[in-house]
Amino acid sequence: QKEVEQDPGPLSVPEGAIVSLNCTYSNSAFQYFMWYRQYSRKGPELLMYTYSSGNKEDGRFTAQVDKSSKYISLFIRDSQPSDSATYLCATSGQAGTALIFGKGTTLSVSS
């Protein structure tokens, strides 16, 4: 079993839709959770960072962590064509150490 599982998609939605992206992880010691966005042929860009369980909101983006089920989610409201990218979830067990990534989910938002 991989440490972080993420459905690669692709996921296609119309502009304005609410998008839900999800990951599961296996190690209960993980307590730091991040979402990165990666455009084609570019480096990942940090979108959201959360510690332990709970929700965090930033504009159209909401990150959610449920440690009891080892499930992390990213919600995108009012999706835009510019949101079309690959979304990577990442986690780590200790602050400042290696990030463990999922495979990424490719999202396409059509206008």
Next chain:
Amino acid sequence: ETGVTQSPTHLIKTRGQQVTLRCSSQSGHNTVSWYQQALGQGPQFIFQYYREEENGRGNFPPRFSGLQFPNYSSELNVNALELDDSALYLCASSLQGANEQYFGPGTRLTVT
């Protein structure tokens, strides 16, 4: 504030050769991590450098080595290149102990 930069952008090497990739960290960041991203996969941690010393290593063989310089910039060296080393190599900088890692654009290495 200057972001993370990497050079070169693209590189083509032959199996068995050696390669050096370079990274300049974001202004104020003292820790550099390197990741390998194969096509269709998430980044995989290679190693991290802090205070010019290796500060953690992933599951990569010793032919992957690195350096960090006093100005916090870093190099990744790969010896005896194999076809499977073809990937996007990403450098990320951060403050020591901080979880937020900021990535550069990557170097795309092709081994033929």
